[in-house]
Amino acid sequence: MRKLTCTILAMLAVALVGCVTINVYFPEAAAQKAADQFIGTVLDGSGQKAPAADKNAPAQDNPPPAHQPSAMLLDLLVPAAQAADVPNLxxxxxxxxxxxxxxxxxFEGSLKALLDSGAVGFTRDGMVAMRDAAKVxxxxxxxxxxxxxDENRDRAALYREIANANNHPEWEAQIRATFAQTxxxxxxxxxxxxxAAGAWQRK
Incomplete structure (x- = not known):
């Protein structure tokens, strides 16, 4: 009886995996981390700091209970199919x-001075623009x-290159939006x- 139950569960697991729809989604968290690190090293010479541990997180003194063989089968098969859905950036x-x-x-040679003077600013679409030429x-x-x-040419190339390097040129707009915010x-x-409306604001 136990063998029959395991066989039925295995068949159901395989059927379930077959029904999983493979949709490659844009890895927003990975893109945000990449933008933080890239931009941090360009503007400040440093990348993103590791987040501090959550002090309010409940302690886990006891190990999780062992899985039953049938549950382990489901754990192995279903997440494996879902993992194919999660791209690395x-x-x-x-x-x-x-x-x-x-x-x-x-940035070190000329752009920082233009940003400091207020002549140039960051646009909402991930570029830079001459805001007040009279300051130059x-x-x-x-x-x-x-x-x-030159800066805008490199920024456009950056967003396009990241998208193409991941074999998803359709991600370019989302990568640009993530970098723009960052x-x-x-x-x-x-x-x-x-x-968001395109009006200039001083930070």
Missing amino acids: RVQTPAVQAIHERMRTR PLAERAQANATVA WIEHAHAGWYCQD
């Missing part, structure tokens, strides 16, 4: 590294515009950023 590619180096050099001396204005154009979160005090 690949960010470390030679192209991304090259973009990172250019952006870091540009006329003789330096052409170079400032070139800096903005650029603004990492903006220094006194910098200008666009709000």
Whole structure:
């Protein structure tokens, strides 16, 4: 009887796995972590700090009860099918590294000064824009515009490269949106950023 029960459960588990719909979803948490680390090293020379342990989490002094064989079978088969649904976000590619180096050099060389002055700000779509050209001396204005154009070219390439590196070019817009929010979160005090309506706000 026990053998028959295990056989029936195994058959049900296989049928259940066959019914699992494989939908590759955008890994938002992984994208957020990648954006934090990338932007942190560009603007501050540091990545995201590890989150502190939750002091309010209940202690687990006793180990969880052992699973029965039939339950273990379900645990192994069903999550295995679901795990195929969870993509890893690949960010470390030679192209991304090259973009990172250019952006870091540009930030230290000219972009930081433009952001500090308020001439340039972070836009709501993950780019930068000339907000007040009058804050840049006329003789330096052409170079400032070139800096903005170069930065935006690299940012667009970054979002596209991450999407393509993960074989999901359709993720580009979501990656851009995640980075756009994170650029603004990492903006220094006194910098200008666009709000959701596109209006400039000083942080």
